Each structure stands twice: as C-alpha cells, then as structure tokens.
Amino acid sequence: MQNIVDFFNGLVWSPPLVYGLLAVGLYFSLRMRFFQIRHFKEMIRLMFQGEKSPVGISSFQAIAVSLSGRVGTGNIVGVATAIFIGGPGAIFWMWLIAFLGAGSAFVESTLAQIYKQNEDNQYRGGPAYYIEKGIGGKIGKIYAVIFALVTILATGFLLPGIQSNSIAGSMTNSFPMPHWVVGAGLVLLVGIVIFGGIKSIANVATAVVPFMAVVYVIVAIIVVIINIQDVPAMFGLIFRSAFGMEQQFGGIVGGMIAIGVQRGIYSNEAGQGTGPHAAGAAEVSHPAKQGLVQSFSVYVDTLFVCTATALMILMTGMYNVSDGGDGFIVDSGVYQESPGGERNYSGTVAYTQAGLDNAFHGQETFNPDFVGFGSYFITFALLFFCYTTILAYYYIAETNLVYITRGRWPIMKTLLGLMLVLSAFYGTVSTAGLAWDMGDLGVGLMAWLNVIAILILQKPALRALKDFEQQKKQKGSGKFAIYRPDEGEVKNAGFWHHDYPERLRQEDYQYPGEDIPKK
Structure with a gap:
C-alpha cells in the first residue's frame, strides 16, 4: 500500500502543482488588486453580519464549518512535519501560500455562492456545482462528476485517517491506552453528529472551533512572552532558512518550498476545493460577501494557528530536521512511539507537546516519561480540532454524494457515513506515515481538478467583486450590496436569477437592519 501511495503522490505533487498553486494565488491577488489587504476590515465585519434563513446557515456558521475543516492536525502535526522535512524556512512558505491563497479562496467560494442551489431544503454548493453550471455541456458534467468522485474518495476515505491518527498519537502520549480504544470512542462521537446534517455539524463547529482557536493562540502568546528574548533570532532563522542563506539548511531549499506549500495547502485548503462546500451553504445577499469571509478563514488558519504552533516548536528547540536520509540536520532527541512500539522521529505531535512542556516545566531535553501541561493541552486541542475536521469532511463528502445521486438512494448517505467512521478507526491503528501520504494524495487530486476549474471560471467571481465594490462605494457600506447578475x-x-428576486418580495426574508429595495 505504501509503495502504491508513494508512486501516485510523486505524480500528483510534482513541481507544476507546487509552483502552480503559488502562481495561481499570485495571479488572482494581482487581478483583484490585493483585495486581501484592501478589504481586511470588511472581511471581519461581514463575518459577524448574521444573515441566515430556514435553508441557509449564517456567514459565521459557514466560516466555522470551513475552519473546522481547515483547523485540524495540519495546524499542529502538519507544521511539525513541515519543519522536520524542510526546516524552519518551511514556515515562511506556509505564510506565503496563505497570503496568496486568499485569492484562490475568494474565487472558489464566490463561485460556490453564484452557482449554489436548494436541495433537500438546504443550500448545496461547491466545485461540482460550479463546474457543471459554469462550464456547461457534457464536458462540464463529466468534469463535475470526476471532481465529485475524487472528493468523496478523498474526504470520505483518505483524509479522516490523518485526523484520527493524530488524535490517537497525542492521546497515547498523555494517557496509557491502546490506539483501538481511542478509535472506538472517536467512531461513537462522530457517528452521533454526522447524521444530523449541515445544521448539526455547524452548531458543533460554531461552539468548538472559535473557542479552541482563541485558547490555542493565547497559549502560544504566553510561550512567546516567556521566551521574548529569542523572538528576533527565531524570525531571522525562518527567513534566512527560507532562501537558503542559513548554511545549515542551505541544501534543502527545494524540499523546503515543496513541503511548505504542500503543508500550507493541506492546512488552509485554499484552492483545494473543500472550503466552497460550506461557503455555498451560507445565506448572503451577495456572493462576494462570503468570498471575503472565506478568505479571512485562510488567515485564521495559517497566519494565526499555524504560526502559533511554529512559535511553540522553534522557540523551545523541540524539533528534528531530516537530512533526506536516515540522519538529521537537527536532532533534539524528540520522538514518538508508533502503534507498533517503534520510535518515530518524523514530524509529529510530540514536537508541540515537548515544546510546551519545555516552556512551562523547564524540560529542556525530551523526556518520554514526563507528561506535563503541554502534553495534556495539545492532546485536548487536537481532539477538538481533529474531531470537528472529520465532521466537516463528512459534510463535504455528503454534498458531493448528493450532487451525484440528486437526492435519490438515501441509503448511500448511510454507507458513506460508515465508510468515513471506518476510515477514522483505521487511521488510529495505522502508521502516521501511511495516513499522511494517503491524505496528501487526496488533497493533491482535489487541488489539481479545482485549480484548473477556477482558472476557467474566474470571470463571474471577479465581476462579483467589482459589483460589490461599486455598490459599497455608492451606498457607503457593503452591508447593503445585493447581487443581481445579468442572465x-x-x-x-x-x-440568483429566479429564487432570490422572489425572496426579496417576501418580508419574512428581510435581513436584520437592512432596507432591501424591491426589484
């Protein structure tokens, strides 16, 4: 299995995808005149605007669902893995892909809103929908079905194992329990929620993700304060390493860029095609509103949460850097035992746990028998982050299943749920390397298909932003922007051509505080 996955990963994560994702993000940022800076305040305001309806969730709920998919093991374990493979400089490339990726996130999420539709009395949207409707014809239909099938495979089977593997690894680091026990408990917790639909998942995500993200960043700030004298040197190390100016890491620049982009995409999902599913479920009066909100979620994920992890690891020196073979450029002695009991020195949750234990308990060298605040805190942070990510994966897979079946054969939803929980269970007892490689394959396949699609379909999204900006300028606030596209x-x-104009005539759907003009 490992050899098969490695072969296909080598094809999918080739230089064209790695550098192509950077180029596409830069292209969209230039086309929209770096909107991610110009509209930063508007992103935050729109996130809390609170529009919703009986068939749509609010922008805040949508971003919570998106963040539940984005903020997970990639933010904790993925950052450690990036440092292990690419050294400290990999963090810079994660930052860059997040900043530029906001452009891709805006386009894909705005397209999801433009081409969303009402199915099963709830909004459905995402790449499969905008590919079919935007490209049109048989080509659009075939392309959309391919994306939907790949996404069901990725989010329903390949990706859940990464999250559950990280939960099991952190739990067994802190508590003496077998991995299969963790898996059984996780199956129960996931199964209770996923069959409640998007509103159930959104309610859990809204309650858990913002709280844990804030607490996690606060803990990172405390670590920074404790080690404040090391901050300039640490950022200097990141930037020097990123461009090969740090002699110690000069020979791994290529791998550093590749793993930084790869882990950045896995973490913030910009351009991957997962975020648009939640974006399409939101109730807004203009697609660009949700596009801006979803762009902000990329910042939250990488610039806040991933940076928090990097600070805790790098400032305490609790990390290893591989030389590409069996040796290490940096060897702090940190390791984690795999399910089989062998020592695993790759980038794992143990780095972050050891870093916090170093900061709060003075454990300057790795002690596998010591379990302190860091171990417990990261265990529970991963539990909540990864749990909500698995829930988001189910919703994404379900949306694509509904797209293919058109709501027929409801038994397929049950089978999908069973496949997902079995995948999550398998992840708890498998090796971390295989789980991550399978997840990387799923992410790469989706990214290839989605990036090509948003490049083809970019015009409606770019026009939507221009229309939003014009209305904002005329009315003094983007709050009152209404989308009325020309057929x-x-x-x-x-x-937007038929359903929404009809709804504007119904007072029941007036948004709080808005005087929506009737057309």
Whole structure:
C-alpha cells in the first residue's frame, strides 16, 4: 500500500502543482488588486453580519464549518512535519501560500455562492456545482462528476485517517491506552453528529472551533512572552532558512518550498476545493460577501494557528530536521512511539507537546516519561480540532454524494457515513506515515481538478467583486450590496436569477437592519 501511495503522490505533487498553486494565488491577488489587504476590515465585519434563513446557515456558521475543516492536525502535526522535512524556512512558505491563497479562496467560494442551489431544503454548493453550471455541456458534467468522485474518495476515505491518527498519537502520549480504544470512542462521537446534517455539524463547529482557536493562540502568546528574548533570532532563522542563506539548511531549499506549500495547502485548503462546500451553504445577499469571509478563514488558519504552533516548536528547540536520509540536520532527541512500539522521529505531535512542556516545566531535553501541561493541552486541542475536521469532511463528502445521486438512494448517505467512521478507526491503528501520504494524495487530486476549474471560471467571481465594490462605494457600506447578475453574462445561476428576486418580495426574508429595495 505504501509503495502504491508513494508512486501516485510523486505524480500528483510534482513541481507544476507546487509552483502552480503559488502562481495561481499570485495571479488572482494581482487581478483583484490585493483585495486581501484592501478589504481586511470588511472581511471581519461581514463575518459577524448574521444573515441566515430556514435553508441557509449564517456567514459565521459557514466560516466555522470551513475552519473546522481547515483547523485540524495540519495546524499542529502538519507544521511539525513541515519543519522536520524542510526546516524552519518551511514556515515562511506556509505564510506565503496563505497570503496568496486568499485569492484562490475568494474565487472558489464566490463561485460556490453564484452557482449554489436548494436541495433537500438546504443550500448545496461547491466545485461540482460550479463546474457543471459554469462550464456547461457534457464536458462540464463529466468534469463535475470526476471532481465529485475524487472528493468523496478523498474526504470520505483518505483524509479522516490523518485526523484520527493524530488524535490517537497525542492521546497515547498523555494517557496509557491502546490506539483501538481511542478509535472506538472517536467512531461513537462522530457517528452521533454526522447524521444530523449541515445544521448539526455547524452548531458543533460554531461552539468548538472559535473557542479552541482563541485558547490555542493565547497559549502560544504566553510561550512567546516567556521566551521574548529569542523572538528576533527565531524570525531571522525562518527567513534566512527560507532562501537558503542559513548554511545549515542551505541544501534543502527545494524540499523546503515543496513541503511548505504542500503543508500550507493541506492546512488552509485554499484552492483545494473543500472550503466552497460550506461557503455555498451560507445565506448572503451577495456572493462576494462570503468570498471575503472565506478568505479571512485562510488567515485564521495559517497566519494565526499555524504560526502559533511554529512559535511553540522553534522557540523551545523541540524539533528534528531530516537530512533526506536516515540522519538529521537537527536532532533534539524528540520522538514518538508508533502503534507498533517503534520510535518515530518524523514530524509529529510530540514536537508541540515537548515544546510546551519545555516552556512551562523547564524540560529542556525530551523526556518520554514526563507528561506535563503541554502534553495534556495539545492532546485536548487536537481532539477538538481533529474531531470537528472529520465532521466537516463528512459534510463535504455528503454534498458531493448528493450532487451525484440528486437526492435519490438515501441509503448511500448511510454507507458513506460508515465508510468515513471506518476510515477514522483505521487511521488510529495505522502508521502516521501511511495516513499522511494517503491524505496528501487526496488533497493533491482535489487541488489539481479545482485549480484548473477556477482558472476557467474566474470571470463571474471577479465581476462579483467589482459589483460589490461599486455598490459599497455608492451606498457607503457593503452591508447593503445585493447581487443581481445579468442572465446573459452569468448563465445557469438559477438561484440568483429566479429564487432570490422572489425572496426579496417576501418580508419574512428581510435581513436584520437592512432596507432591501424591491426589484
């Protein structure tokens, strides 16, 4: 299995994808005049605007669901893995892909809103929908089905194992229990929620993700304060390493960029095609609103949470850096035992746990028998982050299943749920390397298909931003922006052409504080 996964990963994560993702993010940022800076305040305001309806969730709930998918093991274990493979400089490339990736996130999420539709009395949207409607014809339909099938495979089977493997690893570091026990408990917790639909998942995500993200960043700030004298040197190390100016890491620049982009994409998911599913479920009066909100979620994920992890690891020196073979460029002695009992020196949750134990308990060298605040805190942070990520994966897989079946054969949803929980259980008892490689394959396949699609379909999204900015300028606030696309310019956007104009005539759907003019 490992050899098969390695072979396909080598094809998928080739230089064209790695550098292509950077280029696409830069292209969209330039086309939209670096909107991620110009509209930063607007992103935050729109996130809390609170529009919703009986069939749609609010922007805040949508970003919570998106963050539940984004903020997970990639933010804790993925950062450690990036440092292990690419050294401290990999963090810079994670930052860069997050900043530029906001452009890709805006386009894909805005397209999800433009081409969303009402199915099963709830909004459904995402790449499969905008590929079919935006490209049109048989080519669009076939392309959309391929994306939907790949996404069901990735989020329903390949990706859950990464999250559950990280939960099991952290739990067994802190508590003496077998991995299968962790897996059984996780199956129960996931199964209780996933069959409640998007509103159930959104309620859990809204309650858990913002709270844990804030607490996690606060703990990182405390670590920074404790080690404040080391801050300039640490940032200097990151930037020097990123461009090969640090002699120690000069020979791994290529791998550093690749792993930084790869882990950055896995963490913030910009351009991957997962975020648009939650974006399409939101109730907004203009697609660009949700595009801006989803762009902000990329910042939260990488610039806040991933940076918090990097600070805790690098400032305490609790990390290893591989030389590409069996040796180490940096060897702090930190390791984690795998399910089989062997020592695993790759980037794992043990780095972050050891870093916190170093900061709060003075454990300057790795002691596998010591379990302190760091171990317990990271264990519970991973439990909540990874749990909500698995829930988000189910919703994404379900949305694509509904797209393919058109709501028929409800038994397929049950089978999908069973496949996902079995995948999560398998992840708890498998090796970390195989779990991550399978997840990387799923992410790469989705990214290839989605990036090509948003490049083809970019015009409606770019026009939507321009329309939003014009209305904001005329009315003094983007709060009052209403999307009324011309049917000749934006085809197959049935919701905005027919359903939404009808809803504007119904007072029941007036948004709080808005005086929406009737058309």
